Amino acid sequence: MARATAAPLADGEKIPALVIGSGYGGSVAALRLAQAGVQVTVVEMGMSWTTPGSDGRIFCPVLKPDGRSYWLRDRTDQPVGYFAGSSYNKDIERYTGVLDSEQFSGVRVYQGRGVGGGSLVNGGMAVTPKRENFAAILPSVNADEMYNVYYPRANAGLGVNNLDQTWFESAECYQFARVGRKHAERSGFGWTFVPNVYDFEYMKKEQAGQVTRSALAGEVIYGNNYGKRSLDKTYLAAATGTGKVRITPMHTVTAVSPTEGGYRVEMHEINTSGATVATKAVVAQKVFFAAGSIGTSKLLVAMKAQGKLPDLPDAVGKKWGNNGNVMVGRANHMWDGTGVLQSSMPCLGIDNWADAGGPAFAEVAPFPAGLETYVSLYLAITKNPQRGQFTFDSGTGKVGLSWQTSQNQYAIDAAKRIFDKINKKEGTIYRTDLFGVYKTWGDDFTYHPLGGCVINEATDNYGRIPGYSGLYVIDGSLIPGNTSVNPFVTITALAERNIENIVADDL
Ligand SMILES: Cc1cc2nc3c(=O)[nH]c(=O)nc-3n(C[C@H](O)[C@H](O)[C@H](O)COP(=O)(O)OP(=O)(O)OC[C@H]3O[C@@H](n4cnc5c(N)ncnc54)[C@H](O)[C@@H]3O)c2cc1C
Numbered sequence: 001m002a003r004a005t006a007a008p009l010a011d012g013e014k015i016p017a018l019v020i021g022s023g024y025g026g027s028v029a030a031l032r033l034a035q036a037g038v039q040v041t042v043v044e045m046g047m048s049w050t051t052p053g054s055d056g057r058i059f060c061p062v063l064k065p066d067g068r069s070y071w072l073r074d075r076t077d078q079p080v081g082y083f084a085g086s087s088y089n090k091d092i093e094r095y096t097g098v099l100d101s102e103q104f105s106g107v108r109v110y111q112g113r114g115v116g117g118g119s120l121v122n123g124g125m126a127v128t129p130k131r132e133n134f135a136a137i138l139p140s141v142n143a144d145e146m147y148n149v150y151y152p153r154a155n156a157g158l159g160v161n162n163l164d165q166t167w168f169e170s171a172e173c174y175q176f177a178r179v180g181r182k183h184a185e186r187s188g189f190g191w192t193f194v195p196n197v198y199d200f201e202y203m204k205k206e207q208a209g210q211v212t213r214s215a216l217a218g219e220v221i222y223g224n225n226y227g228k229r230s231l232d233k234t235y236l237a238a239a240t241g242t243g244k245v246r247i248t249p250m251h252t253v254t255a256v257s258p259t260e261g262g263y264r265v266e267m268h269e270i271n272t273s274g275a276t277v278a279t280k281a282v283v284a285q286k287v288f289f290a291a292g293s294i295g296t297s298k299l300l301v302a303m304k305a306q307g308k309l310p311d312l313p314d315a316v317g318k319k320w321g322n323n324g325n326v327m328v329g330r331a332n333h334m335w336d337g338t339g340v341l342q343s344s345m346p347c348l349g350i351d352n353w354a355d356a357g358g359p360a361f362a363e364v365a366p367f368p369a370g371l372e373t374y375v376s377l378y379l380a381i382t383k384n385p386q387r388g389q390f391t392f393d394s395g396t397g398k399v400g401l402s403w404q405t406s407q408n409q410y411a412i413d414a415a416k417r418i419f420d421k422i423n424k425k426e427g428t429i430y431r432t433d434l435f436g437v438y439k440t441w442g443d444d445f446t447y448h449p450l451g452g453c454v455i456n457e458a459t460d461n462y463g464r465i466p467g468y469s470g471l472y473v474i475d476g477s478l479i480p481g482n483t484s485v486n487p488f489v490t491i492t493a494l495a496e497r498n499i500e501n502i503v504a505d506d507l
Helices: 024-035 131-137 143-158 165-170 172-186 200-207 235-241 292-305 405-426 488-506
Strands: 014-020 040-043 099-103 108-112 190-193 245-248 251-259 262-270 276-289 326-331 348-352 360-365 375-382 389-393 398-402 471-473
Touching: 014 024, 014 262, 014 292, 024 040, 024 143, 024 235, 024 245, 024 276, 024 488, 040 235, 108 292, 131 143, 143 235, 143 488, 165 172, 172 190, 172 200, 172 348, 172 360, 172 375, 172 405, 235 245, 251 276, 251 292, 276 292, 292 389, 292 398, 326 405, 348 405, 360 405, 375 405
Parallel strands: 014 040, 014 276, 040 245, 276 471
Antiparallel strands: 099 108, 190 348, 251 262, 262 276, 326 375, 348 360, 360 375, 389 398
């Protein structure tokens, strides 16, 4: 377990390497820099999720969310927020909880907050894209190296494992997935099992009633108390294990600018109400932006507009995409129940990527409501070519994202190519009560923000920011808006590739 160190970060410190954010990119950077002998400070705006609350749990129960669920909100904002015509969001105490739902004009973006970033809240689906898709998305990156070296390295570092397919066929908790597979097959669609970072052996024991339930208790978006190999248990634990990595939670970086000896990095230390309790500035020789697609893009766009990093390339803030995300639910017949007990970890996806008329990879998602809903739920990843752009508003001092919900129509059309066909074959209909009142498509939010600081455009081909020696980008903002599958393995593998080059050439 990676622990935030007791030694706090002091104002005025001089440090060799500072990493902003502790998600996938940040964790890889911290570990590999430390192994190369560099002292690393990781600055993370969220909490270190290591101390149980008064109920003995680190993370709150999914059906009874409290302040631990959301980042500084008074009410929950569930992705699937409606059922049978009414909202089932609940009032909560305002607290630095683990899941952020960040609202921009045309999209809300879900992100993990805390030591471990998105790994704390995500579905753990660890998908390596098909090689031809990778080559099309990131043509400047050598695909041979990625598939021979960096994807295997990332999968090993993340603790990715595969489910026991024999067990799957009879496991009560995967009835929803078997029903989803059956419907896909009956309509002629291909499908594939998907690896995960959730420990499937632990899940088997949950199903057998031998251990405390986590995935089988619906835990996922507000954190898993057991079973999940989140980054704090993998890369970050290895990083702090070197003795060279300090993690500083509850510190939000607000500015980076050149100064003598490197870069001045300004930050706010916050409390669990989100109030600033101290402001600090340190000087770092090297700074790694790993605040995620949204966090890194917002920081860099603001620094350019405010004249702190005026020479940043014009490509900064551009080519943002939602990985073509769209969600939808279907209403099954009474003989196709999806099960009262559902594992919160998805394990298979419908593969319609070869459909030139609208490629899509649709994960069969759980809907662990604790009762039989007869709902088949899906998260489709599509090849939506639409892109958004970050812009600085000098009036508010904030960075906005120009993206209209209508830009996601492509994703709906691609998903319809699968689910219209399945509905026709099964004689079923879409649910219209899950994403609003009479709203079929969950088209106005994303779990997969990507881009904003695209590799080989806003940076060199390894994430170096041109014109600012010692500044790097190493997270999902490097990827131009789409990965064709769930993104974190690709973010990790690309970070492994880039940091190896940086360690070899820049240290
Ligand atoms: C509910 C949900 C389910 C998902 N399921 C999957 C899945 O099954 N498979 C998959 O591949 N992907 C999934 N994802 C997406 C995946 O988690 C992200 O793609 C991934 O976390 C992005 O990695 P990153 O390193 O770019 O940034 P992040 O993991 O987002 O890390 C960035 C970190 O930086 C911190 N930060 C931001 N700004 C600042 C600042 N100014 N100062 C200090 N710290 C800052 C953040 O708090 C965060 O901890 C899911 C995401 C969500 C929200």
